[in-house]
Amino acid sequence: MRRIIMASLMVTVFMVTGLYAEEISYTANIKSIFDQKCLNCHGADAPEYKEFKKDKKKYISLNRGPRMDSYTYLLYFVGWPDTGALMRRLDDGNNTKNGKPGNMYTNLGDSEAERQRNLEVFKQWIGNWSLKRWSVAKKEEIEGMKVTY
Numbered sequence: 001m002r003r004i005i006m007a008s009l010m011v012t013v014f015m016v017t018g019l020y021a022e023e024i025s026y027t028a029n030i031k032s033i034f035d036q037k038c039l040n041c042h043g044a045d046a047p048e049y050k051e052f053k054k055d056k057k058k059y060i061s062l063n064r065g066p067r068m069d070s071y072t073y074l075l076y077f078v079g080w081p082d083t084g085a086l087m088r089r090l091d092d093g094n095n096t097k098n099g100k101p102g103n104m105y106t107n108l109g110d111s112e113a114e115r116q117r118n119l120e121v122f123k124q125w126i127g128n129w130s131l132k133r134w135s136v137a138k139k140e141e142i143e144g145m146k147v148t149y
Helices: 002-017 026-037 049-054 056-061 071-076 085-090 112-126 139-143
Strands: none
Touching (some): 026 112
16 A cells, blocks of 8 residues: 555656656647648748748748748757747747737637647747847857757
8 A cells, every 4th residue: 555655646746847748849749730830831832941031022922931841941940040030920929028929920820729829839849939039149048949859
């Protein structure tokens, strides 16, 4: 009986302290959200970032953003070289001075509850949710990003 109580107590401690929690990763969590909510505009037929920047108006009129359909492409907009771009676009406005959400926030879900759930998954995956660009981001902020594959 004592062993059962101790085992139960240990399981409870592990669960409460988060040691048993699932780590958010691109393959297990982010890719499915991205494929469902973002792929139409940022898929394999979307332009590379530099091509998008050359003729931004054209691609926006075609409902296309820069390509982000793989882990590698997506990291471009999280860490470097376009540091914080994904966070600025997906943010709900709680991290901006004017409280305005990013231009892609509404695409995270059909309801506010779904948008908040999906945003939280992205935040957990990235770790250090910072809207800063590379030129002003501190080393510690960059190092705080998780972005597990």
